[in-house]
Ligand SMILES: Nc1ncnc2c1ncn2[C@@H]1O[C@H](COP(=O)(O)OP(=O)(O)O)[C@@H](O)[C@H]1O
């Protein structure tokens with residue numbers, strides 16, 4: 001029995017599309033500790049890198065190894081897309097579904113789903129169709145649904161882009177709670193304030209390469225690379 005699927009070790013991974021390098025080569029380890037944020041300009045490869053870690057994008061070259069076999073590692077991870085993908089069912093059925101997949105009995109899954117909906121202020125919307133929720137509500141539901149089965153690793157792609165302050169705050173609270181229950185979070189964002197509020201470590205990606213991967217405090221106070229310095233200053237990076 002494997003106790004943890006981490007670390008994830010990535011070596012010389014490379015992804016290209018239509019002959020153009022999108023990622024790589026990149027080499028890094030994702031360890032158990034801390035909240036990891038991936039930042040960088042638009043189009044730098046953050047989403048592709050996140051998808052690669054979760055297995056939604058295959059590197060053409062290089063290797064990706066979890067602390068156990070891939071099938072087992074997949075069972076202990078969740079991925080939340082930038083635009084939430086929900087089932088065409090009610091709000092509560094969206095919450096129940098992954099719990100049932102994990103083998104939980106209906107009654108227990110129902111009770112747990114209700115607890116989570118209460119936490120994200122959607123209990124009253126339980127029986128509504130998920131598709132009529134607002135953008136912020138959909139994203140909260142998608143994140144709660146990912147966290148509820150208690151996965152070891154959760155990947156989030158820009159979870160609060162286009163959301164108002166209240167939804168952003170609620171989502172950040174959920175993520176901080178998840179960290180306390182030992183869930184590893186790896187999140188992309190281009191909201192610098194959010195990266196500062198949440199990160200323990202920062203991976204700075206530019207043109208498909210990792211320019212820095214360091215403790216958040218040292219990244220924000222004293223970035224090493226010219227590119228990260230320019231990015232933090234607010235310069236436009238091509
Ligand atoms: N399916 C695809 N086909 C061709 N190019 C793609 C595809 N997906 C992403 N790209 C390109 O890869 C680069 C990185 O994209 P992405 O990972 O979405 O960056 P980010 O999330 O940092 O904005 C961009 O230049 C984008 O246009």
Ligand SMILES: [Mg+2]
Nearest residue numbers: 046047048188
């Ligand atoms: Mg992206």
